[in-house]
Amino acid sequence: MRLPLTMRYRPPAGMVAWAFHRISGVGIFLFFLLHVVDIYLVGANPALYDDVLRFYASIPGRFLEVLLGAALLYHALNGLRIVIIDLWPAMTVYQAKLWTGTWVIFILLGVPGALIILRPAWLPLLQQLGLA
């Protein structure tokens, strides 16, 4: 079977790592701008802050928080991988293992984390079905 060229192309791990690192970094930066302003509202306009918090606690807000958490966790783990390789060049030998490890830890921590944040989205459904 012949796949189209775009699907046959497997980018090298370093390129994927770099692209995800940059996209997640810019995403976290944008949330950081919003977050400093919303925390400033705690002092300046507590009622407006409570409105913002109600959105964060809503179901769509929680999906965005899972996205933020995923960006944060990936950026943190991949960043640690970069720091390890840069400051301890002997680890270059294990760079493929470090890359695999990044994703293993990402899934192991990320999936339970996402389920906890999204609890209000799935728990009522389980209760309706009599499973919880």
Add this chain to the structure above:
Amino acid sequence: MTDEPAPVPTPASPPAFADIESGNVTVSRVSRARVRPRGSRKELIVWYLMRVTAVALFVLALAHFSILHFIWDPATQSAQFIADERWNSIFWRGFDWLLLTMVLIHAFLGVRTVVLDYVHSPVWRTGTLWLLYVIGIILFVLGTQVVITLPTSALTGPV
């Protein structure tokens, strides 16, 4: 019929893991991060600052996110919660202020790298970087002001 491009004869192949150099900044083929810069003291300081703040943020930012999503659910949070619980001790105010400072250094130097990568016109580059630093200073002032001045309920009674 084949849609494969004709093999291009490779010139003398570079050593495996050779660094890709351009000016003062070098990109490693292995980590895809920036190799420790040579020939520019400023770039070297930026390079170290990114890594030092990265290690600090690995602890501070992940702890901050976990505390405010796993220990306290967002549904239980409000301005009152921050005054009563979250910022009711110097330790947690200091923790969040340190996080703010580390993020400001890391995020703004990180976006500086992005700007240097994509903005090439000297006028636009200087303008974008100035705008970036001005936003950074404003955020530092806003964040520091609220973390220092927000009254705690223990001292003033409920908000």
